Amino acid sequence: MSYDYVIVGGGTAGSVLAARLSEDTDVRVLLLEAGSAIPLEAMANPLRWERLFGTRVDWGFSTTAQRHLNGDEIVYPRGRVLGGSSGINGMYHIRGDRTDYDAWAAAGAQGWDYASLLPYFRRSETAPGRDPAYRGTEGPMLVSVPEGRNRLWEAGYEALLEAGYRRNPDGNAESAFGATWNEMNVVGGTRQSVSDNYLRSLRRDNLTVLTEAQAYRVIIEGDRCVGVEYAVRGGAAETVRADREVVLAAGAVASPQLLQLSGVGPAAHLREVGIEVKVDLSGVGGNLHDHLMSQVRYQTPESMTATFSRKPRLLVGGIQIMFVDVVMHPRWKAGPENGFSIVASLEVAESRGSVRLASADPTAAPLIDPNYLSDERDVTALLDGLRIAREVGGTAALSEFHGKELTSGEDDTEFLRRIVYTQFHPAGTCRIGDDENAVLDPELRVYGLTGLRVADASVMPSSIRANLNATVLAIGERAAALIRGETNV
Ligand SMILES: Cc1cc2nc3c(=O)[nH]c(=O)nc-3n(C[C@H](O)[C@H](O)[C@H](O)COP(=O)(O)OP(=O)(O)OC[C@H]3O[C@@H](n4cnc5c(N)ncnc54)[C@H](O)[C@@H]3O)c2cc1C
Structure with missing residues (x-):
């Protein structure tokens, strides 16, 4: 089985990528999502999102014991459903300040300054009654103040x-x-997850959405990523090839986890858990920050x-x-x-933590240490x-x-x-940059490999002064434009 693009993770960024890449009718796109396509009823209700923790639409993670929080382990929800964390989040739609993005570009993420990102923020949303110089008028996410x-x-x-x-x-x-x-992603009193708005109404022969399919690792031949190994409902491992690219959009926890499971990460840690090193990339899984x-x-x-x-x-x-x-x-x-x-x-955190592997088993929960x-x-x-x-x-x-x-x-x-509680905004674990600890170049390609990009909250170099979803939408939009080779928006 082969596709042009294999996207791993159907959350905020993955839903955007699947919708945008499959606009080109001559490319075949596969979206692999570990969670179900069937939402829980409670997901629709904007007042009940906290009751989704620990249900089947949450990965159910906790952090490691936090040294600076008296040894407590902090509950760390992550969406496990088509729509990802946008299916269980608080639905606030907040962009952050332009200076946050200008700081990214100044630190080596060329092309990720606010002026360059603005077209992609606009492209993702429809914000009725707002200034169209800043706000979208035709994007899939309808946002408004209740x-x-x-x-x-x-x-x-x-x-x-x-x-x-x-x-x-x-x-x-x-x-x-x-x-x-606050603006919210709620219409008629009902949550609008990113998959609701970008994916659900699409009927495209060239887009396959495979749910309950958990990626185990990407497949690397020489210095090229050629596909993904995955399993449906815990069954036998299968492989799928990507003729053009694999795009990891599994979020700030699972994208660095998958890279490390594939042998891409800090060599000493990979050896410690018995994984063959394919690319010694020290920054993978580091730089974890949160609000x-x-x-x-x-x-x-x-x-x-x-x-x-x-x-x-x-x-x-x-x-x-x-x-x-x-x-x-x-x-x-x-x-x-x-x-x-x-x-x-x-909103501007200085503490940095990590996502590491507990073992080489792809179904084992990773070690999440935000080092709060x-x-x-x-x-x-x-x-x-x-x-x-x-x-x-x-x-x-x-x-x-x-x-x-x-x-x-x-x-x-x-x-x-x-x-202290997490505001549920992990980011930065596969950051864009041009220094030796960066994981991605400014076009989101993993250093040391061809055929592999990451596009989700993990790419953020540093904190933004906002809840993350609106920014991850813009990251998904810009990633799709980069992959499609668009030069003008
Ligand atoms: C409880 C909560 C409340 C929040 N509140 C807000 C809010 O009010 N406003 C806001 O702006 N932001 C909020 N956020 C943050 C925001 O929703 C996330 O930052 C954003 O959705 C992240 O998008 P992503 O694409 O990086 O990852 P996700 O949306 O998490 O998507 C990752 C997807 O990958 C899938 N996946 C993971 N591993 C694998 C694998 N191995 N194989 C296949 N699929 C896999 C997951 O199941 C998931 O669907 C909240 C988050 C949470 C958890």
């Missing part, structure tokens, strides 16, 4: 203004900074039960502030249920985030909702080490 209103979230927005932050009418346009209303969040918590006399409504967000420096309609407790302690939290997330808060600058920045959250929480606009902040009885630094 129409519903909720007293608490409206007061939260007023609180941001009262605290002195500027109003930003569109945080996905010229600048991401200031107080804004961490903590929060200040307020008790309220009554439950703040969410409705699907517009929700405010603030970006200030490297901190994002959002609101949650429950009291988020430390992992080790129960507490009162009624209340809300003001969440501060660290290993860099003291992250602790300082998050403490500043808590200060901002408290400042917002102390405004008159929010005073009618709470009597008191719930404190933990310990200082903020100790509290942080106990209460």
Whole structure:
């Protein structure tokens, strides 16, 4: 069996790639996805995404024991379904600031600056009523601010203004900074995953989508990647050849895992787990970074039960502030249920971790070590985030909702080490660059091989000040354009 392109992973980037590459009717495209094509009913509901953790649409990973978080292992959900993590995520559509991308280009990822990426952000979305100089008008992902209103979230927005932050009418346009209303990938009250919008309506003879098919490794002959070994529902291993290219779009955990299983990675680690080294590429699986969040918590006399409504967000420096309609407790302690939290997330992380193999078995979960808060600058920045959250929480606009902040009885630094959560944004494990630790050249080709690219959240060189999905859409769009040899958009 052979195709022109074999794409591994039908998540955010993989769905975009499959749709765009198969627009050329003379190429044959295979998309391999480990998860099912059948969604769980709860995936549609924008208020129930956290209940998807640990179900069949989640890989169910946890991190290794985190040294700087008192040895805790952190739950680390990843989508395992057609649509990938866009099928289980919080549906916020946020681009980040232009300076984030300009920093990528300055660090060696030529062509990934904001001006170069803007056409691909635009191509991926339709954002009605927005400035078309920045926003898409014909893309598959329909994005908008929800129409519903909720007293608490409206007061939260007023609180941001009262605290002195500027109003930003569109945080996905010229600048991401200031107080804004979140856009979401929700239409008519229903989640729009990336596969819903890019793939589901396609009926193309030249596109094959094979679900419940887990890739085990890519096949390398000499210095060329020629195909993929995979198994359907845990059955016997099969192979498929790619006449042109294999594109890994398995996400920031599985793409570096697959490279290492294929003998592409740091030689010493590969030997340690008994894998023959094909390309000694030190950067594979390194540079893992994520957004961490903590929060200040307020008790309220009554439950703040969410409705699907517009929700405010603030970006200030490297901190994002959002609101949650429950009291988020430390992992080790129960507490009162009624209340809300003001969440501060660290959008520019300095700590770096890794994804490594536990063994040469492709079905074994990888070792995910984000090394959270290993860099003291992250602790300082998050403490500043808590200060901002408290400042917002102390405004008159929010005073009618709470009597008191719930404190933990310990200082903020100790509290942080106990209460941080992942915002579910791993990235950077196959980063683009031009230095010796880079994994991909600026056209997303794996160094040392032909016929193999990576295109997903793992390619990001450094943090962006946003939840990742909108950016991964643009990465998928730009990857498809590079593969198709497009020069003009
Ligand atoms: C719980 C949660 C909440 C989030 N909330 C938001 C949010 O509100 N807004 C936002 O912008 N971002 C959010 N994100 C992040 C965002 O959804 C992801 O960063 C983005 O979807 C990543 O896209 P990707 O293409 O890199 O990987 P994924 O979308 O994860 O796709 C990878 C795909 O590869 C498949 N795969 C993996 N291994 C194999 C294999 N060996 N063989 C075959 N297939 C394989 C997986 O099953 C999956 O379908 C959230 C993520 C999570 C998990």
